[in-house]
Amino acid sequence: xxxxxxxxxxxxxxxxxxLQMPTAARxxxxxxxxxxxxxxxxxxxxxxxxxxxxxxxxxxxxAPGEVVLTFxxxxxxxxxxxxxxxxxxxxxxxxxxxxxEMVALHPEVVKEVAEQGHTIxxxxxxxxxxxxxxxxxxxxxxxxxxxxxxxxxxxxxxPFFRYPYLSSSKxxxxxxxxxxxxxxxxxxxxxxxxxxxxxPVIARVMAGLKARGRGIxxxxxxxxxxxxxxxQLLAKLKAGxxxxxxxxxxxxxxxxxxxxxxxxxxVTKRSSRKIKRKAYTKYSSHARRASLRRKSAxxx
Numbered sequence: 001x002x003x004x005x006x007x008x009x010x011x012x013x014x015x016x017x018x019l020q021m022p023t024a025a026r027x028x029x030x031x032x033x034x035x036x037x038x039x040x041x042x043x044x045x046x047x048x049x050x051x052x053x054x055x056x057x058x059x060x061x062x063a064p065g066e067v068v069l070t071f072x073x074x075x076x077x078x079x080x081x082x083x084x085x086x087x088x089x090x091x092x093x094x095x096x097x098x099x100x101e102m103v104a105l106h107p108e109v110v111k112e113v114a115e116q117g118h119t120i121x122x123x124x125x126x127x128x129x130x131x132x133x134x135x136x137x138x139x140x141x142x143x144x145x146x147x148x149x150x151x152x153x154x155x156x157x158x159p160f161f162r163y164p165y166l167s168s169s170k171x172x173x174x175x176x177x178x179x180x181x182x183x184x185x186x187x188x189x190x191x192x193x194x195x196x197x198x199x200p201v202i203a204r205v206m207a208g209l210k211a212r213g214r215g216i217x218x219x220x221x222x223x224x225x226x227x228x229x230x231x232q233l234l235a236k237l238k239a240g241x242x243x244x245x246x247x248x249x250x251x252x253x254x255x256x257x258x259x260x261x262x263x264x265x266x267v268t269k270r271s272s273r274k275i276k277r278k279a280y281t282k283y284s285s286h287a288r289r290a291s292l293r294r295k296s297a298x299x300x
Contacts, residue, residue, distance in 0.1 A: 031091030036234050038093050039066065039243035045250045046159045049177035052247075053185030053216045062214040066245045067237065069094035070184070071221040072123050072162060075102055075109035082227035084116055090234045093118050093246040096221065097162040097184070100125030100145035100261055107152040114155040119248055121160030121184070122146055125261045131169040137262065138172050142181075144261035146253050156252030160184060181253065187215025190226070198229035206236055 031037040042061070044050075051057040062068070069087075071094055074080045080096075087094055096113050098120060103110055114120060124130065124141040133141065142161065150157045161176060162184040176183050188208035192201045205217055219226050237244070 036090040036092045036238045036244055038091075038246050041246045041248055043248055043250050044158075044160075044182055046180050046182040049173070049179065049181055049183055051183050051185065054187050056183070056185055059187055059212070059215055062245060063243075064213050065241060066214050066243050067188075067209065068216045068245050068247055069219075070097060070162070070186075070216055071095070071219050072097045072164075073099055073102065073127065074221040075106045075113065076222045077106050077109055079224055079227040080106075080109050080113065080221045083221045083230050084112060084118075086227075086230040086234060087118070088116060089231070090238070092234065092244045095119040095121060095158075095160065095247055097121045097123040097160070098145070098149055099123050099127055100141075100148055101127075102222075103145070103148050103152060104261075107148075110149060110152040111154060114153040119160065119246060120149060120153060120155075120157050121162065121182075122149055122157075123162050124164055126264070127164045129165055129167050130163050130172045131167040133169075133172070135171055135175065138175055140259060140262045142175070142179075143256045143259040147255050147257055147259055148261075150253070150255050156249075157255075158182075158247075158249035159251070159253035160247070160249065162186075179254075182249075184216070186218040187212055188217045190217065190219045192220055192223055192226045192229075196225055198225045198232065201226055201229040202233050202236060205233060206240070209237075209240070209242065 044052075052061070053059075069092070071080075071083060074096060075098060083094075096118055098110065100122070110120070122142070122145040125145045126141065128137075128141060130138060130141070146157060146159075159179070159181040161181050163172070166185055168183065173183065188205055190201045190205050190208075192204075195201060201219070205219075208217075209215065219230075221227065
């Protein structure tokens with residue numbers, strides 16, 4: 001698994017917007033023999049809110065055969081932990097784009113993800129279509145989520161964000177640029193939300209990689225069939241000679257503390273409505289108490 005970098009590729013990687021010189025992290029140096037490991041780590045400079053993933057970002061920041069594993073919508077106690085176990089067995093790393101509501105309900109899983117060395121970004125508080133939001137709504141969705149994730153992570157949270165439904169607007173893009181938060185799309189979509197079994201998830205990822213040769217892979221760690229698919233997918237990536245790259249931020253996100261999350265909107269399913277209210281109540285009460293403490297300290 002030893003890497004030999006051609007000068008032309010190295011210079012290309014350095015010059016790519018938002019990237020720093022890749023740091024070598026050969027799997028054979030740190031992982032058991034025969035595991036997938038992490039071929040290298042790329043440190044991302046998020047100044048100016050650069051894009052990664054099609055159709056916005058330049059896929060050539062990855063070499064042919066390189067992939068970035070990403071998971072959206074968690075954390076989920078059962079399924080995220082299954083994914084973590086599969087990644088640990090292969091000594092490899094991923095990026096988890098977390099939803100604020102899920103973090104409020106399962107903060108202990110955030111800690112586990114961070115402690116195992118994975119990268120954590122965010123995916124809004126309530127998974128809305130960001131392209132339809134006003135600027136104040138965007139700020140609520142984004143800042144409340146970064147705040148609660150950082151409060152529950154023992155490690156600095158990356159200024160990485162992926163849009164729900166991969167849907168953005170000029171308003172949102174300008175906001176992330178002003179906040180120096182990297183914006184993520186996707187190169188290879190598993191479309192795991194469309195299916196109910198593992199085989200199609202694996203097949204779609206491998207077909208996408210065959211067509212593109214590299215890229216950011218999108219999956220969701222809230223689906224049982226996706227969690228079940230990860231061990232087999234990692235085995236196929238290894239057998240196919242693919243290399244996993246981990247993305248890390250040059251600097252952590254600058255959190256705006258104790259922003260109240262958006263109030264839960266009516267939903268059709270009673271169970272979903274109950275979850276949204278529970279998450280909102282749990283976090284918003286914490287944010288209000290923290291705000292009162294700051295005001296009291298200022299008066300004193």
